[in-house]
Amino acid sequence: xxxxxxxxxxxxxxxxxxxxxxxxxxxxxxxxxxxxxxxxxxxxxxxxxxxxxxxxxxxxxxxxxxxxxxxxxxxxxxxxxxxxxxxxxxxxxxxxxxxxxxxxxxxxxxxxxxxxxxxxxxxxxxxxxxxxxxxxxxxxxxxxxxxxxxxxxxxxxxxxxxxxxxxxxxxxxxxxxxxxxxxxxxxxxxxxxxxxxxxxxxxxxxxxxxxxxxxxxxxxxxxxxxxxxxxxxxxxxxxxxxxxxxxxxxxxxxxxxxxxxxxxxxxxxxxxxxxxxxxxxxxxxxxxxxxxxxxxxxxxxxxx
Amino acid sequence: xxxxxxxxxxxxxxxxxxxxxxxxxxxxxxxxxxxxxxxxxxxxxxxxxxxxxxxxxxxxxxxxxxxxxxxxxxxxxxxxxxxxxxxxxxxxxxxxxxxxxxxxxxxxxxxxxxxxxxxxxxxxxxxxxxxxxxxxxxxxxxxxxxxxxxxxxxxxxxxxxxxxxxxxxxxxxxxxxxxxxxxxxxxxxxxxxxxxxxxxxxxxxxxxxxxxxxxxxxxxxxxxxxxxxxxxxxxxxxxxxxxxxxxxxxxxxxxxxxxxxxxxxxxxxxxxxxx
Numbered sequence: 163x164x165x166x167x168x169x170x171x172x173x174x175x176x177x178x179x180x181x182x183x184x185x186x187x188x189x190x191x192x193x194x195x196x197x198x199x200x201x202x203x204x205x206x207x208x209x210x211x212x213x214x215x216x217x218x219x220x221x222x223x224x225x226x227x228x229x230x231x232x233x234x235x236x237x238x239x240x241x242x243x244x245x246x247x248x249x250x251x252x253x254x255x256x257x258x259x260x261x262x263x264x265x266x267x268x269x270x271x272x273x274x275x276x277x278x279x280x281x282x283x284x285x286x287x288x289x290x291x292x293x294x295x296x297x298x299x300x301x302x303x304x305x306x307x308x309x310x311x312x313x314x315x316x317x318x319x320x321x322x323x324x325x326x327x328x329x330x331x332x333x334x335x336x337x338x339x340x341x342x343x344x345x346x347x348x349x350x351x352x353x354x355x356x357x358x359x360x361x362x363x364x365x366x367x368x369x370x371x372x373x374x375x376x377x378x379x380x381x382x383x384x385x386x387x388x389x390x391x392x393x394x395x396x397x398x399x400x401x402x403x404x405x406x407x408x409x410x411x412x413x414x415x416x417x418x419x420x421x422x423x424x425x426x427x428x429x430x431x432x433x434x435x436x437x438x439x440x441x442x443x444x445x446x447x448x449x450x451x452x453x454x455x456x457x458x459x460x461x462x463x464x465x466x
Numbered sequence: 467x468x469x470x471x472x473x474x475x476x477x478x479x480x481x482x483x484x485x486x487x488x489x490x491x492x493x494x495x496x497x498x499x500x501x502x503x504x505x506x507x508x509x510x511x512x513x514x515x516x517x518x519x520x521x522x523x524x525x526x527x528x529x530x531x532x533x534x535x536x537x538x539x540x541x542x543x544x545x546x547x548x549x550x551x552x553x554x555x556x557x558x559x560x561x562x563x564x565x566x567x568x569x570x571x572x573x574x575x576x577x578x579x580x581x582x583x584x585x586x587x588x589x590x591x592x593x594x595x596x597x598x599x600x601x602x603x604x605x606x607x608x609x610x611x612x613x614x615x616x617x618x619x620x621x622x623x624x625x626x627x628x629x630x631x632x633x634x635x636x637x638x639x640x641x642x643x644x645x646x647x648x649x650x651x652x653x654x655x656x657x658x659x660x661x662x663x664x665x666x667x668x669x670x671x672x673x674x675x676x677x678x679x680x681x682x683x684x685x686x687x688x689x690x691x692x693x694x695x696x697x698x699x700x701x702x703x704x705x706x707x708x709x710x711x712x713x714x715x716x717x718x719x720x721x722x723x724x725x726x727x728x729x730x731x732x733x734x735x736x737x738x739x740x741x
Contacts, residue, residue, distance in 0.1 A: 232584035246579035262493045263583035
């Protein structure tokens with residue numbers, strides 16, 4: 163569906179994307195995971211065929227965005243990071259009028275708009291102004307709008323940023339249903355839980371390059387241990403105490419507020435720590451996540 | 467939601483035709499018009515009528531000049547009307563192509579949403595300008611119709627051509643202003659445009675007095691302004707004093723400005739939306 167080779171994007175002297183290779187297959191949910199400024203959104207805009215490729219090769223649905231931009235965009239759905247709903251139109255018109263841009267006839271547009279209002283669970287808000295919707299509803303409307311042309315590929319740029327946990331789960335459920343219906347999803351996110359929930363396969367991006375690629379499970383297996391013991395000590399003690407526990411796991415990461423000891427047996431680590439007379443304020447044993455993968459690959463956490 | 471293939475949209479293989487690119491936005495602009503026409507009535511129709519009554523009828527009542535000194539007009543009202551309507555066309559064009567353009571880029575991001583569809587930058591410019599031209603054409607038409615009973619027109623066909631000239635000068639200003647607005651990062655630039663562009667043009671491009679009154683140097687400066695070409699055409703047609711070679715120059719200048727303006731608008735928006 164999407165294939166990139168040596169893809170680059172520059173803005174003047176600044177290179178946002180520094181030569182990436184990506185292949186997205188039909189029907190999969192593919193993710194770009196990385197912190198802000200990693201080059202995810204620049205990549206998405208090139209895939210959306212609105213931002214010219216600076217160098218390298220990009221093919222979307224077998225076409226070249228430089229020459230077939232309108233044809234490609236006609237088969238994509240785009241849910242941008244920033245809200246671009248028309249606040250001066252009501253909810254229904256946001257869908258209906260958007261459909262007309264794709265050349266869909268009026269009757270089909272109305273039909274699709276009504277179906278999508280139902281899908282987004284905002285049928286009762288059809289005549290409401292956009293500005294009266296909650297953040298979660300606006301996002302769902304944006305996604306509904308991006309589906310008006312029955313796209314082959316749906317691009318979602320940070321789909322749940324700024325939403326409360328409940329709204330995120332409603333949205334994830336809808337994206338999951340789309341995926342099951344066979345829509346190819348391409349998602350950028352800086353939330354590792356979102357990437358784990360939604361993506362079949364993902365690339366970890368950092369500073370314009372791809373640091374790793376695979377399924378969430380493969381990435382965790384390749385770059386982290388099965389479990390992680392989190393140890394919280396007093397303020398400023400973590401750096402000093404790291405040396406006293408580093409032999410207990412495969413490796414130790416020092417964060418400002420805790421130590422992470424990577425081991426396949428987290429409980430054993432905690433027991434050993436206490437046996438050594440160290441007294442952590444709090445301990446937690448959990449499974450490794452993509453956050454740990456990211457930390458391993460870049461030396462930074464996703465929130466940095 | 468269904469994901470059947472039956473309603474899948476048509477799949478364009480390349481760029482849309484200019485016509486297709488515009489018609490796909492028709493429903494959008496109709497909706498915009500339905501929402502905004504009431505406000506437009508006041509600014510487009512009522513305000514200019516106040517001008518005509520105040521400047522043309524009441525102030526004009528004090529002005530008794532030889533028709534030769536009023537470019538052939540038999541009254542000051544007949545002199546001022548064609549110029550006022552042309553200046554009004556410019557004012558609508560500028561006001562409709564400043565804040566609305568910046569809003570669609572910066573505040574509402576409408577252009578970004580539209581550009582994620584098969585529409586291209588030139589389609590957005592074309593439809594936007596078509597809407598502004600419609601606003602100008604309807605406002606000027608009503609203005610001219612209302613003035614007909616005042617006996618300021620010398621033929622039936624003259625005002626029709628004058629109306630086309632007003633629309634033409636409005637279109638040129640709409641395109642040039644669009645290009646300016648698309649390049650502007652902050653709305654402060656609009657103040658400069660209104661104070662140093664629109665205001666002096668309105669006052670000194672021959673709408674209110676013959677530009678020969680300005681003296682030889684300033685008269686030539688006035689002749690170089692786009693609005694003067696519109697005022698000149700509009701007045702010659704209304705007063706039936708057409709100098710066809712001058713009319714050809716006036717119309718030619720405005721058409722060239724439209725072409726330059728279109729290019730300026732499309733390149734400006736293209737650059738601005740390329741992120």
